[in-house]
Amino acid sequence: MxxxxxxxxxxxxxxxxxxxxxxxxxxxxxxxxxxxxxxxxxxxxxLPPAFILIGLFDVWAKNDQVEKHFGNTSNPLRFLWSILLASTTVGGTFVAFPLANSMYHKGARYSSILTYVTAASLFMIPMSIMEASMLGIRFTVIRLIGSLPFIIFGAILLEKYFEKTNYILPEIID
Amino acid sequence: MTSLYVFTSIAVITSYLFNPEKTKKGFKKGWMKFSKTLPDYLKLLMIISVILLLSQDFIITYLSQDNIFIGLILSLLIGSVTMMPGFIAYPLAKILVNNGVPYMVVAGFVTSLMLVGIVTFPLEKKYFGTKATLMRNSLSFMVAFGIAILMGIFYGEVFI
Known part of the structure; x- marks a missing residue:
């Protein structure tokens, strides 16, 4: 049992x-x-639609495609893709964690998924709109633009460390 | 929220038209991942519901400090250990601003609330492992600190 x-x-x-x-x-x-x-x-x-999408992502997203946009051979544009993907992720980090994990196992670089996860909690569109209406657009703009260098620099820094220590993310399998 | 459902429906239908087998496999994978982490989501919800008892008055009192840097440190700490949805957090942030709490302190609270997840640790650990989770959250704490300082500079609350 x-x-x-x-x-x-x-x-x-x-x-x-x-x-x-x-x-x-x-x-x-x-x-x-x-x-x-x-x-x-x-x-x-x-969660139900989010996990359906993650499941579909798992079966459809080709490893070489993920690698091309988020992986080793890719250019700095991967930060842009990560942030765009993050700002449209509904559910914030709750959904971002499992998707980032899937992306990693399909060949995305650490810096891409770290940027993605961090941006998913900072760049959510509905939340930013709400913030701007409550605290003023100036607050939101400074927060969003100001956090960009921190996010990317931090992601690269952590990636360097993880690569040096050969760290591997856990895999969710049966 | 509606857009999420519309998008998911379109994705499922398109996927099914192209390949029913793959779609079923995708559902199975999604369900497998979901059921594996459901207990952690539940635990998280239970912890959050207790933490939310930490009343708004408590937060307002502690963040209304005369010393802006003590306020900042407290805001980062409180933001890290709490977790609340936007529709509770932002009205609270507005009350803070109206009470004369500096924008820098409010920014520290809001960003660490979003970025640093001490409560979500058990969930994040499942996908990132203990070490990466620890490091990511420590770094996020510093990022929140950086954003808050930046905010203070832009609002003319601190001078460098």
Missing amino acids: KKINKNYILFFAFVVFAIISYLASFDLGIRIWDNFLVFAKDMVLI
């Missing part, structure tokens, strides 16, 4: 705790559960 992941057990306890909180009108427990729902709603909506 397959072992049940301990996080499922934890989640079961969490749900029971929420139900008891509601029955006993335990305010703190109710607030925790409400917070949970806020995020869970997004996850339920975003």
Whole structure:
């Protein structure tokens, strides 16, 4: 028999705790559960289509294509592709982590996927629009343009280190 | 959100028309990756729901510091350990600005919130491994620091 992941057990306890909180009108427990729902709603909506796309990416994206745009033989344009891909990634890092992992195993360079993951949390289009409306367009523009050199320089720096130490990302397989 | 569904539908239909077999395989792969990480997503959600209890008042109090650099360090630390969706984070950021908290401190909070994921560590570890996750987050912390300083310079809050 397959072992049940301990996080499922934890989640079961969490749900029971929420139900008891509601029955006993335990305010703190109710607030925790409400917070949970806020995020869970997004996850339920975003994750299924996102993972379908990641699966399709896995079977269709050819290794030499990924390599050409994000890999070893590629030019500095790969940073542009990474950032463009990132700004259109819905779901931020939750979706970016698994996709970056797939890209890596299809031959993308470290600097490409690191740029991608970092940019995915900083360059999300809907979030940036919201930020500009709340804090002013100036804030958003400085943040976006200002972060570019940091992102790319940081990605190259980490890549140098990972290549020197022959670091390999874990693979998600059966 | 709608665009994600439209895009996915088009991708699935196109893929199916070209090659049904490959499409099924893609679904299987997607499901496999999803089910492998679902427990981690769940754990993450549970941790976040507790952390969000860290009330907004708490954040406002701690970020309203007289010393701008103490405010900056606190904003980076609080931003790193918390995690909240944009529709909670940005109204909060606006309150901070209205309360006279410098833009540099607000930027430190917002960017470290987005970039540094202490809560997402277990999830990121699955895809990047412990070492890469550690290094990426440490670097992200410094990037958030850099962006905040830049913001301070542009808004005339710090002088170099």
